[in-house]
Amino acid sequence: MQVPAPFEYQRVGTVDEAVALLDRLGDTARLVAGGHSLIPMMKLRLANFEYLIDINDLHDELGYIRVEPGLIRIGAMTRHRELLESDELAAAFPVFRDAERVIADPVVRNRGTLGGSLCQADPSEDLSAVCTTLDASCVIRGTDGERVVPMEDFHQGPYETAVGDAEILTEVRFPVRPRGSSAYEKVERRAGDWAVVSAGAALWLDESGLIADARVGLAAVGPNTAGIPGIAGALRGRPPAEELWARAGDIAAESCSPVTDRRGSAEYKRHLARELTMRVLRRAEARINGQEV
């Protein structure tokens, strides 16, 4: 049995309580949500905190998927399983269901949360890639109130985020635009494994059927999940076409920075960045046209 070093444990009932406690304890404390990343790291003694603040009781307050005109707001304590099972979310952003189907296993999905996934800031994390793809913004609350941080500023390196010591991520917001769809693909060595590489894409067409915008988010090919801004520029204003997906794939492969590890060689991962980018763009377009759900 692997056991963590000693720590103090406190359950909190409100966000304000959590923030107050964090403010008092500083960087010796850590929030625990689903705990499926943090607790194993503590058991392996790769992470040691003096205090754990358990925020699972905040699920009532922060566990929600709210679909509003032009915006979907998801509470940070929304669990993987809720994201997987939400038909409303899947209708607006199929990328979520695609991704959730390949995240870990049912046990992890029953506990793990959107906020926990983003705050863990693992470079291979699938939901981070989804949020990058969908141009999400993150609502962070601290003692001085709320601030909103765009996804590209949220991750500041492996396992580092914009969330301060006395702050908590409360909500993630996703802009909804018309005539769009999205998709996600992951290559893993085994079901439930972290991604060798995974890719999300979102595509929007204008009224004439030309590409209005395109976004791609890649996991496991850099220090953080990577948005590939060059792709939007290359695709905007053009009609969807196989050559464009290939062009986007090339840009993705050129723009990412994978490293060789036990999951695969850097060269293979670069190849996957290209291949998966093409696949998800192709599938997103097919979905816009109702050819695939």
Place this chain on the structure above:
Amino acid sequence: MTAVAANGHRTAFVDNDRKPAGHGRMLRKEDPRFVRGRGRYVDDLQLPGMLHLAILRSPLAHARVLSVDTALAEAHPKVRLVVTGAMLAEKGLAWMPTLSNDVQAVLATDKVRFQGQEVAFVVAEDRYAARDALELIDVEYEPLDPVIDVRTALSPEAPVIRDDLEGKSDNHVFDWETGDAAATEEVFRRADVVVSQDIVYPRVHPAPMETCGAVADYDAVDGKLTLWSTTQAPHAHRTLYAIVAGLPEHKIRVVSPDIGGGFGNKVPIYPGYVCAIVASLLTGKPVKWVEDRAENLISTGFARDYIMRGEIAATREGRILAVRTNVLADHGAFNGVAAPTKYPAGFFGVFTGSYDLEAAYCKMTAVYTNKAPGGVAYACSFRITEAVYLVERIVDCLAAELRMDPIELRMRNFIRPEQFPYRTKTGWVYDSGNYAPTMELAKRLAGYDELRAEQARRRARGEIMGIGVSFYTEAVGAGPRKDMDILGLGMADGCELRVHPTGKAVVRLSVQSQGQGHETTFAQIVAEELGIPPQDIEVVHGDTDQTPFGLGTYGSRSTPVSGAAAALVARKVRDKARLIASGMLEVSVADLEWEKGTFRVAGDPDAFVTIQDIAMRAHGAGDLPEGVEGGLEAQICYNPENLTYPHGAYICVVDIDPGTAKVTVRRFVAVDDCGTRINPMIIEGQVHGGLTDGVGMALMEMIAFDEDGNCLSGSLMDYLIPTALEVPDWETGFTVTPSPHHPIGAKGVGESATVGSPPAIVNAVVDALSPFGIRHADMPLTPSRVWEAMRGQPVPPV
């Protein structure tokens, strides 16, 4: 149609209808407790006053231990004891023998020789405190250059790992050869076709669900040590503890309770067991040690780790003439291979496979490296997995060279049924076999010809599909005591059977189940011989105070050895029952006919007694025939006259995503021949498990190290084992070629699928990739390696 009662429920099985008591499908007697979570494993044991032990392990692969400061750990309020290698050395317990007559450090005294090696241990009031106190021990190391790449281990510049061995000036463990080098060279010289291939079988780990552990309880008053431990061989362990620790053997009781998987991992004695014993002796309290997952993966017995060069010689028409191989074996820091004494490479000598050859030769060199010791029989019956992988891979290479269908090539070269018993060119005597029907059945079940047609259609569309074939012959059931022993203990097994007055029975085995279903299978073996229903037969195993001596369960030896013992002891009881029956029926024994469970008087349908009647008579009032003692029991120690040689034909179908190079095992057909089938349901279950194991090794499993000797596979996130999602619905079939020397004709089957499946899967992947000019790619065939193969350059895993 016969119904079998299991725990109050009746389940109907079709193929048991002519055998109301005995062999046939039957639910496992042990499963009600397992599926209810009522199994009792080592870690479930709670004893009054029990203390907890944790082991400090080396972070470095090779370093001199300069000092170990335990003062802070000893000051921890919950710590009762801290022990270092130096303290063990004072008691003469710092080193212990391995299963291969090498020695291994219990706790390091001079150097650490692999990452994860035991350096000190702490005993505390709870396991949290024990673990915390490890961080209070200050060890000063002087790092030394490690030997990690096995190919450099024998270079003159390589640091000497085992300077503890007197006069040791290199990292050489042994050289071993088998077969006839000159005769093989002669055949190779005149052969039309010679194919050679470098083949790596990477280091893998058995990774049982339950890690290793023990509870040691020394009672100072009666001087008795009870050790509950995760062992596949409780009797052998007891004898070794007696020899090593100097405790009298009758004052040691080893109990192996429910075991959560062994796969060879629980054959060796690990330092942790010895530490627990020492801790209990020193504290006078029961002491529990249960390793965590990382400790299990980085420090306990690995398997495989052979770098092989395979060569095959044949005629242009596809007649295989000879196989030759050169092997470099990585044995880690201590030679802890679990194999019979005369077989330092286990049964690798069966690398000649299922083929009638003119010559064969193997030369092997084994070396030390700064990696965990072991070399256990991981579901492989002593290195047969490596042997079968080598020959089945190289035969496929030959088929590719000859542009011949791999099944056709195998069929042309099989040992023919009339050649059995068949002596191979490396000296193994295969007891029985009839290979062609097994291969034909697999071919038919798979729809092989249609699969080849489908493959052609898919290739034309740019899809990547492969069909892989393997055919294995295993040598299991070690073994005849004239040839086989482990540390001097003969590999025979005992069995005791006692029939109670009411006709219920208890059978006591020397082997120990780790999930194989012994409580069912052995009850069925006795039931078949005596006619007592399996439900009425209690199977006792895993407790040295309760069972006869024997060498335990590994290498698929339970049914070949102990199964034979159980059948023979039941026949001994039946012979006695016959004498009693003759008295009861007042006829001579010659007039009695045995019909399962009943003795009848020939020609008189109304004159009969059942085994239950006889049991009561044996214990009851009234005279027994002259010379017959009361009671109805017997015991036996069975010495097998030969190994048993099961065989099988496997066909695997894979699809490879052309874009991501990910391999999907679409279909897998397994036809196994293990001779007489005792419980087909249990056999199929074992085959399913072994096939899944094979998928793991072929596609994902490997214990890897970086150049500093850090183990990169110390968790189940890094050491991947397959799930239900990676495997297809298994398609199984069987043929029956009984063993001529086994009392019921049974052969071992527990490891067959682990042995046979990796080559079938790799052969399928290589077949799929043949349009890319590929003839070989090493395991594990991760997407990355397959992608490299598609580009013509698969990188070996070492």
